[in-house]
Amino acid sequence: MADTAGTGTMKNGGGLIRTGRRNRIKRFTVGDGVILALLTIFGLSILWPFYNAILVSFVPNTVYLRYQGVMLIPPKITLDSYIFTFKSSLIWTGYKNSILVTFFGTVYNMFLTVLCSYAMIKPFPGRKLAKFFIVFTIYFTGGLIPYYLLIKSLNIMDTIAVMILPTGLNIMFMLIISDYFLSLPPSLEESAKIDGAGDFTVLLRIILPLSLPLLATFTLYYAVDRWNEWYNAMLFVKSVHNWPLQNVLRTIINDVQFMATQNIPGAQRPDIQGDAIKMSSIIVSMVPMMCLYPFLQRYFLSGLTLGAVKE
């Protein structure tokens, strides 16, 4: 413990180091054991459903029916359900649409958020009114039907755009970023202005480079939100080839037969079971998250703290 003390980046690292040094004699108590046990149990309760889903996706029907998911190590493994899943054109169009929505959606979100965050720290005439105009939308919304009729009248039903445009900027994120911009030393901006830089130049050349870690965090949050988009698609996108992955998944979960009607010759092999196909589809759509999350974890966990600590 003591050797890692100097390099710590954990939030209360300072405290840990000191108590660590002072209490090196302090033994591992029963209390420590109980706490570790409780926390580990909760951690396993989070991991288990995912592990079980992976198991179910890999075992053949006969094994599944015998154990019904109560197993630690699969006695027999098959890739049949994954082959079945990858044969579905819907999984592929779903992936394509989700990637499109995530990419363009996140760019659109960050574009609006950064512009708004930067503009809101400037003392322009009408700033208060603009802020009221924005924040009011948190408090009062039109509701489902007025929203539906608006989208209908905008003529963007059944397009990729309907999954991107209506989700513009998250006001909480915008205010946190705004706060951060304001905390940057104003002298940098002033000297740039003296050199003749305009507002756009200042934003692009000075403010953004200084805020990259924070912006990375919020880009990530937006990207996760866009990847998880299903609501607008459910309401407005009727053609299945325009569906994002989440909606394909929803249909598979609710009705595995649906897959069979989409370009797939029925259940040829009797040993594939519906639950395995559901789980393999879930795993396939979770792969990007499972791969990125451990590596970007630092960014994933930092955003809220930035908002909270500043009070």
Next chain:
Amino acid sequence: MATATQARTIGAKRSGKGSGAGLSRRIFKFRWIYLMLLPPLAYFFIFRYMPLYGIQLAFKDYVLKGIAASPWNDFAHFKYMFLEPGFVPAFRNTLIISFLRILIGFPFPIILAILINEVRMRRFKRVLQTVYTFPHFLSWVLLSGIMLNLLGSNGMVRKAVGLFSSGAFDNWNLLYDGGAFRWLLVFSDMWKEAGWGTIIYLASIAGIDQALYESADIDGASRLQKIAYLTLPGIASMIAIQFVLRVGAIMEGGFDQVFNLYSAPVFAQGDIIDTYIYRLSFVRASGVNLGFPTAVGLFKNIINFVLLLAANAFARALGQKSVL
């Protein structure tokens, strides 16, 4: 934030206060800022303000010719609302489910944060946080599939229950059991969001002066004493603020979760206002008058509006700057 902005704003005001020429000069000075603000404001106008126009449908009988052409109907939807068989249960369910979520789901991240804070192995602590936070970033679409796998007709939970009670529970399915469904909502949401909820409390705990803990150690305080007299008071204001904001959102029953988990057998216990409005609008086959779901939505939004204003005022009184 407020102080710095005010300082700058006041500075600017002092220099340009007074004549109309000064104001137009200031507007000109900020011309690029206005340009920057244009896209976000256009977004808010189109997607957040234009729907407000449609609210008038709550007071009209919708006809296909459009919102403007629909005739006013003398509050008929509101008079009918409490007679509609689905409305009162949906309203009640929303409140009950929210209440249970607050009762059980609200304290849990606080306890979890305190326990995590007691862990001295830093690497293990980070692993725990990583695991706990993971489900927050997954959609309810995906998680409902994961839960179906555990709880569904072939699921592990049923098998496990079957082992202990031969026969009696053969047709039992947690997802279709009205009595259990609300608890399922509460605990699965807790399972998904608790880790995320701890972050704000852990940050708050990290802000407590470590010298207090050291002197408590010297005085021989036990772990429980330190939690009760140092940690909890240290995060009390954060807890209060979070609580107020949570109560302000009581009308939000969690559409994504309920919609992806519920089914006809549990409508009586699981239907919340948002899912009720959805089914009124899109599922009922017979020619639906779109005015009625608009009226239900407006009813919900007005209650929500009042609650949010009150919550915000309370939170500000507790020292939270007005984020919401």
